[in-house]
């Protein structure tokens with residue numbers, strides 16, 4: 176898939192958005208590089224979901240640009256959309272189909288050329304879904320298993336960008352650990368991930384960068400450093416202060 180020369184896989188450049196008289200995004204800029212996980216944190220109403228909607232082409236920003244692999248979402252939404260996979264808080268699948276059939280079906284409707292059995296096997300293997308579950312109907316799958324199917328689809332599609340909305344909400348610590356390993360696998364494949372979350376611990380464990388959003392502004396951006404990555408206590412204190420006047 177050829178891409179325009181660009182600095183990041185995902186770029187927000189001075190994004191502004193108003194819903195009527197309400198200003199929701201105020202000059203929001205950040206970049207997610209290939210092979211990087213970016214966690215966007217912020218309180219309720221900070222503008223996190225609106226940011227995802229802008230990248231998905233569902234909300235057109237009032238000003239600024241959202242770029243996916245160099246493609247401006249507002250100018251070429253198809254090019255942008257074809258390069259990303261979106262995993263919502265609750266993954267919607269065809270309940271009566273198996274994990275493998277779901278992936279094959281979604282690949283077929285996307286017109287993907289990646290439908291070979293070997294490619295499907297490789298994607299299911301990569302996300303660590305137990306082999307005995309591959310041919311089972313997804314109707315009985317847990318949230319964590321459904322996320323594995325969604326990310327296996329992204330891997331099978333070979334998309335360079337993942338957008339995740341509250342991926343660990345409702346997951347127990349073990350499933351959260353599994354999920355973080357899944358993101359690490361995608362990172363190892365060079366995928367750029369933007370994750371909107373309230374889960375500080377998970378963000379601290381897996382993210383390369385954490386951005387604090389408040390009232391549509393990026394108040395601060397922190398990068399993982401050293402073996403400790405992030406100081407979780409300082410993150411908690413920082414999160415509690417988000418949106419306060421300086």
Ligand SMILES: Nc1ncnc2c1ncn2[C@@H]1O[C@H](COP(=O)(O)OP(=O)(O)OP(=O)(O)O)[C@@H](O)[C@H]1O
Nearest residue numbers: 194195197199217218219220221222223224225226
């Ligand atoms: N379609 C809409 N029309 C009008 N206002 C909206 C619309 N969507 C969102 N908003 C408002 O925009 C602001 C930002 O909402 P957004 O959903 O992006 O926040 P969020 O950071 O994702 O919050 P949460 O953590 O609660 O999901 C909120 O004040 C919300 O009420």
